Amino acid sequence: MTRRDDWLRRQRRKAAAIAITSTVLTVGVVAYLVTHASGWPKVKATFFDAERFKKDFPAIFHYLWVDVKLFLQCAPFILLWGLTIALCRNTRNPVLYPLRLFAAVYTDFFRGVPIILTIYLVGFGIPKLGLSGEFHILWFGGAWNSPYLWGPIALILAYSAYVAEVFRSGIEGVHESQRAGARSLGLSQGQTMRHVVVPQAARRVVPPLMNDLLSLQKDVALLSVLGIIEVFRKATSIKDLTANFTPLVAAAVIFLALTIPETRLVDWYSARQRKRTGGSVVT
Amino acid sequence: MSTPKLSVHNVRKSFGHKADRKLVLDDVSLDVGEHEVVCLIGASGSGKSTLLRCINLLEPIDDGAIHLDGVDISEPGLDPDPIRRRIGMVFQSYNLFPHMSVLQNITLAPTRVLGTAKAEAKADALELLGRFALADKAAAYPDQLSGGQQQRVAIVRALAMRPELMLLDEVTAALDPVLVGEVLNVIRDMRNEGMTMVLATHEMGFAKEISDLVCFLKDGVILEAAPPARLFTNPECAETREFLERVIASGRL
Numbered sequence: 001m002t003r004r005d006d007w008l009r010r011q012r013r014k015a016a017a018i019a020i021t022s023t024v025l026t027v028g029v030v031a032y033l034v035t036h037a038s039g040w041p042k043v044k045a046t047f048f049d050a051e052r053f054k055k056d057f058p059a060i061f062h063y064l065w066v067d068v069k070l071f072l073q074c075a076p077f078i079l080l081w082g083l084t085i086a087l088c089r090n091t092r093n094p095v096l097y098p099l100r101l102f103a104a105v106y107t108d109f110f111r112g113v114p115i116i117l118t119i120y121l122v123g124f125g126i127p128k129l130g131l132s133g134e135f136h137i138l139w140f141g142g143a144w145n146s147p148y149l150w151g152p153i154a155l156i157l158a159y160s161a162y163v164a165e166v167f168r169s170g171i172e173g174v175h176e177s178q179r180a181g182a183r184s185l186g187l188s189q190g191q192t193m194r195h196v197v198v199p200q201a202a203r204r205v206v207p208p209l210m211n212d213l214l215s216l217q218k219d220v221a222l223l224s225v226l227g228i229i230e231v232f233r234k235a236t237s238i239k240d241l242t243a244n245f246t247p248l249v250a251a252a253v254i255f256l257a258l259t260i261p262e263t264r265l266v267d268w269y270s271a272r273q274r275k276r277t278g279g280s281v282v283t
Numbered sequence: 284m285s286t287p288k289l290s291v292h293n294v295r296k297s298f299g300h301k302a303d304r305k306l307v308l309d310d311v312s313l314d315v316g317e318h319e320v321v322c323l324i325g326a327s328g329s330g331k332s333t334l335l336r337c338i339n340l341l342e343p344i345d346d347g348a349i350h351l352d353g354v355d356i357s358e359p360g361l362d363p364d365p366i367r368r369r370i371g372m373v374f375q376s377y378n379l380f381p382h383m384s385v386l387q388n389i390t391l392a393p394t395r396v397l398g399t400a401k402a403e404a405k406a407d408a409l410e411l412l413g414r415f416a417l418a419d420k421a422a423a424y425p426d427q428l429s430g431g432q433q434q435r436v437a438i439v440r441a442l443a444m445r446p447e448l449m450l451l452d453e454v455t456a457a458l459d460p461v462l463v464g465e466v467l468n469v470i471r472d473m474r475n476e477g478m479t480m481v482l483a484t485h486e487m488g489f490a491k492e493i494s495d496l497v498c499f500l501k502d503g504v505i506l507e508a509a510p511p512a513r514l515f516t517n518p519e520c521a522e523t524r525e526f527l528e529r530v531i532a533s534g535r536l
Contacts, residue, residue, distance in 0.1 A: 181378030184339055185392035185444060186368035195391060199382050277382060277424040 045244075052246040056238050060250050066230040068258070070152060070220045075213060077156045082163030087193065089164070090171050103164070110161035115154075116222055122154035123147055123226040147226035155223070159216055166208045170201030203273060210266045214259050221255075231255065286353040287314040288479045289338065289448055294347035294357075296330075296337055296503075307333045309503040310347070315448075315496075318477045322490035322511075325500035326526065331483035332375075334500075335450045338481065339372045351448070368396055371441030375453040377433045379425040379440070385412070386421040389440045397444070404443070411439045415469055431462030438469055449473065451482040487530050491515050499523045 001009075034040060088096075088103035110118065127145035134143055142149055174197045182192040224233035235251035296308040307330045315321050323331040336342040338349055340356065340363040349357040356366045380388050389408040393399040399407070412418050415435050425433055434454055441449060451470065455463040467489050473480065474493055484490055490497055491511045498508040499520070507520040518524045 177374065177376060177378045178380065180336075180341055181374065181380065183363075184341065184367055184370075184372035184374075184378075185440070186364050186396040187392060188364050191395055195395065196380055200380075203382060277426060 085164035086167035371446030
C-alpha cells in the first residue's frame, strides 16, 4: 500500500464515521420531536395509516401508466418544439427577424403565465370553440375536444418555452472557434448549426434539460384539473371519500419511484458520454 | 507574368466602433504565386492572424480587395462558402469538433459540402491519416490525443477538402518543442507536394527554411517583404532588424 493509499483510507474512514454519527443524530432528533409533538397521533392516523396505505396503494398504482403515457406523449414534442424556438432565437439573418421576434415573445409569454392557467385556457378554452368529430394522425387518435389532446398540448406549449431557453444557453455556450472551424471548411451556417453547434449544445444541456423533464413528469398531475384521471386525481378522490390523507402519501411514493430512476438513468448516460469522448478526469 | 494564386490589394480592416476604432490591417498588399510558401512574422497583435482570417473570409474587410486566381472574392455580399471550400485553414487552437471522432472530423466537410460518398471520404481520410502517421487514431476523440496529434488531425481535416491554398495560423504556438517538430514535418511534406501556403508563425528557423517570401508585419503594416535569405541576414528596415535581434536574444533563431 502506498503512502497515498494509506492516507486515503484513513480519510475515508474518518469521513464515514462523521457522516454516520451526524445522520443518526439528526434523524433521531427530528423523529423524537415529530413523534412527541402534541398532534402526532392525529397526523399519524390521517397521513400514515398503514391499513389504508395497503388498501389504496394498488388502486392508485393502477393509474401510474396514465402519468407515464402523458409524459411520453409530451416529452418528444417539447424537445423538438423547444429546440425549434431556440434556433429561431439564434438566427443571425436579418430576413428571419420576425422568427426571432416570435421566439422572444413566445418564451416571454409562456414562461410568464402560470402553467396551471395555460392548462385551463387551452384545455377548456379551445374545445369550447365547438370542436367535434375525431382525428387520426399516425398512431394518435381520439376526439377533437378531448382533454387527452388539449391537456398535453398545453403542457407542450408551456414547457417548450423553458426548454427553448435551456437549448439557447447551450447553443450560445459553444465557443465561436467551433463555428470558425466549421465555416472554414465550407460548411454553411445551417450545416454548422446542425452538425457542429447543436450536437455539442445538446450534450451540454442534458442535466438542466433533465431538470425540466423531471418537473414535467410531476406537472402531468396538473392535467387532472381537466378531468384526466391519473395518480394524483385518483389519490384525491379516495381522500375525498375516506377523509384520510394516506392515499396522497401513496401518490408521492409512486411519483418518487418514477422520478428517481429517471434521474439516475441520465446521470449514468452523461458519465458514459464523458468517458467515451473525454480525456483524463480531474478529481 | 501569370496571375498569382492569391493576391491581396490594399486591404484595410479595423475592429471596434467609432471612438475606440482600431486599425488592424493598414493598406496591406501581398502576392502569393502557385506553389509558393509565404510566412508572416511579427509580434503578437501585428495583424498576422487577422490577415489570414480575412483571406478566408472569416472577417469581412473594410476596403481593398482579395483575389483568388484573379477573381475578387472580397466583394461584399458574396456567398463565402464556395470560396472557403477552396481554401484550407488551420488554427492555433486546432478547433477540432470534440463530439466527433477523428474520422468524423475529417469526413464531415467532404461528405456534406462536396457530396463525396461516405465510403470514398472514409478511404480518403484513412489514406491521409496513414500518411501523417495517424492511422491508429481514426476512432479516437480529439480530447484523447496529444496537442501535436490534434494539430496534425486539424491539418488532415483541411487537406481532405483538397484545398488549392492553405492558411496556417500559428499552428505550433500551443505545442511543446517535440510536438512542434512533428507538426512542422507535416508542413514540410505539404510544401514538397507543391501546396500553396500562407503561414503566420513565430518559428523563425522554420520560416527561414521553408518560405519563398517572408513578410514582417508591425501594427497592421507589412514593413518588409523579402526572400528569407535576405530578410533574415540583411533586413532593410530598422524595425525588422530590431524584431529579429529580440528574437535572436530570446534564442528562437
